[in-house]
Amino acid sequence: MKNVKVLGSGCSNCKSTAKLIGEVASAKGVQIELEKVEDMQAIVNWGIMSTPGVVVDGKVVHAGGVPARAKVESWF
Amino acid sequence: MRFPMTINVTSDHLPVLPRSAPWVWLILALVLWIGAYWNLTAFADALLSVIGLDRTTHLGEAVHFFFYDTPKVLLLLTLIVFVMGIVHTFVSPERTRAMLSGRRLGAGNVFAATLGIVTPFCSCSAVPLFIGFLSAGVPLGVTFSFLIAAPMVNEVALALLFGMFGWKVAGLYLAMGLSVAIVSGVVIGKLGMERYVEDWVRALQKSTGSEFQTERITWAERVESAIAQVRDIVGKVWPYILAGIALGAGIHGYVPEDFMVSIMGNDAPWWSVPAAVLIGVPMYSNAAGIVPVVEALIGKGAALGTVLAFMMSVIALSLPEMIILRKVLKLPLIATFAGVVAVGILLVGYVFNAVL
Numbered sequence: 384m385k386n387v388k389v390l391g392s393g394c395s396n397c398k399s400t401a402k403l404i405g406e407v408a409s410a411k412g413v414q415i416e417l418e419k420v421e422d423m424q425a426i427v428n429w430g431i432m433s434t435p436g437v438v439v440d441g442k443v444v445h446a447g448g449v450p451a452r453a454k455v456e457s458w459f
Numbered sequence: 460m461r462f463p464m465t466i467n468v469t470s471d472h473l474p475v476l477p478r479s480a481p482w483v484w485l486i487l488a489l490v491l492w493i494g495a496y497w498n499l500t501a502f503a504d505a506l507l508s509v510i511g512l513d514r515t516t517h518l519g520e521a522v523h524f525f526f527y528d529t530p531k532v533l534l535l536l537t538l539i540v541f542v543m544g545i546v547h548t549f550v551s552p553e554r555t556r557a558m559l560s561g562r563r564l565g566a567g568n569v570f571a572a573t574l575g576i577v578t579p580f581c582s583c584s585a586v587p588l589f590i591g592f593l594s595a596g597v598p599l600g601v602t603f604s605f606l607i608a609a610p611m612v613n614e615v616a617l618a619l620l621f622g623m624f625g626w627k628v629a630g631l632y633l634a635m636g637l638s639v640a641i642v643s644g645v646v647i648g649k650l651g652m653e654r655y656v657e658d659w660v661r662a663l664q665k666s667t668g669s670e671f672q673t674e675r676i677t678w679a680e681r682v683e684s685a686i687a688q689v690r691d692i693v694g695k696v697w698p699y700i701l702a703g704i705a706l707g708a709g710i711h712g713y714v715p716e717d718f719m720v721s722i723m724g725n726d727a728p729w730w731s732v733p734a735a736v737l738i739g740v741p742m743y744s745n746a747a748g749i750v751p752v753v754e755a756l757i758g759k760g761a762a763l764g765t766v767l768a769f770m771m772s773v774i775a776l777s778l779p780e781m782i783i784l785r786k787v788l789k790l791p792l793i794a795t796f797a798g799v800v801a802v803g804i805l806l807v808g809y810v811f812n813a814v815l
Binding site for chain 2: 423424427430431433446447449451
């Protein structure tokens with residue numbers, strides 16, 4: 384089970400990022416726990432400056448804009 | 460320049476471009492682009508004769524304007540967004556922050572405003588960006604120069620202004636936007652308002668530096684990312700552009716040119732510029748949404764300075780953005796920010812009405 388956090392203040396890009404991650408994970412049959420982090424202080428503590436950011440198992444793997452599908456696939 | 464010779468294992472699911480030779484495709488696309496751009500009038504003429512309209516009629520002139528302007532603006536937008544998409548792959552917010560860290564007021568503001576044009580920025584990232592900059596030792600005034608310039612002077616605004624009004628207006632807008640961002644940042648810096656940043660932000664460790672390292676990317680990936688950006692941005696803004704050009708076409712063909720002269724023109728009362736700025740504050744729109752309105756206003760005889768002041772106010776001073784910023788700034792600083800930027804925009808409006 385992978386823990387995936389989408390960091391962002393709820394803008395449309397953050398929503399599409401979360402949706403894309405969910406899609407890719409279920410397409411690949413990977414079990415994930417998807418979490419949305421909207422609290423500004425928490426986001427900043429991850430050292431992210433451009434949202435949406437993505438954290439997989441405690442590691443920042445993406446920041447700024449909706450990630451490419453291929454990039455998401457490489458996380459699982 | 461090195462060509463990426465090996466295929467990236469992680470992204471082999473999505474070979475958008477032949478990875479070994481993006482240059483060939485780029486040159487081909489550029490040739491097609493130039494060919495299309497040079498034949499815009501011929502294209503509009505041909506389309507008009509297919510419908511069976513004549514340019515000498517009101518309707519014919521309006522339709523011709525629409526057929527000419529739409530592909531022109533879309534072509535320009537595509538090219539500029541693509542070029543900026545490539546530039547964006549070189550300039551991440553993290554890199555910009557590193558370049559601005561420890562800069563002095565003055566030169567730092569000029570640098571910050573300029574970087575604001577080329578750094579990828581979305582207004583929903585304003586707060587994390589703000590904190591990221593401050594915690595890395597970028598001075599408050601320099602940070603503000605960046606935050607003001609980034610949304611206001613962006614490639615979509617410039618491309619649309621260039622496509623609809625020519626390079627002079629686009630250049631004026633660029634110069635005016637940069638000046639407002641630089642001067643406002645310097646003023647905010649000089650006022651020494653650091654204590655009006657929310658306490659929890661100031662308490663953050665200075666070492667909150669990003670642990671996130673941008674990976675090295677190949678040219679094929681840069682091109683791919685730029686194409687994705689074109690698809691995203693052009694896909695989002697084309698309805699606004701069509702609506703704007705349709706409006707402009709209607710005005711072009713029908714409405715008398717001096718319709719707005721008495722309210723927003725050069726002979727309008729002195730308060731027309733502040734009124735335009737005030738009306739712009741509660742309006743929240745991006746450049747794509749506002750340029751059609753600008754085109755309509757100018758088409759009806761409004762003065763350029765007044766209209767550009769209105770456009771800047773809509774983009775740079777928005778109520779929703781200030782509410783977001785309230786999470787990191789105390790009210791006096793937000794009020795100062797809004798006041799300084801508003802005064803800057805006002806001055807710009809008056810100066811350009813006087814000069815032009």
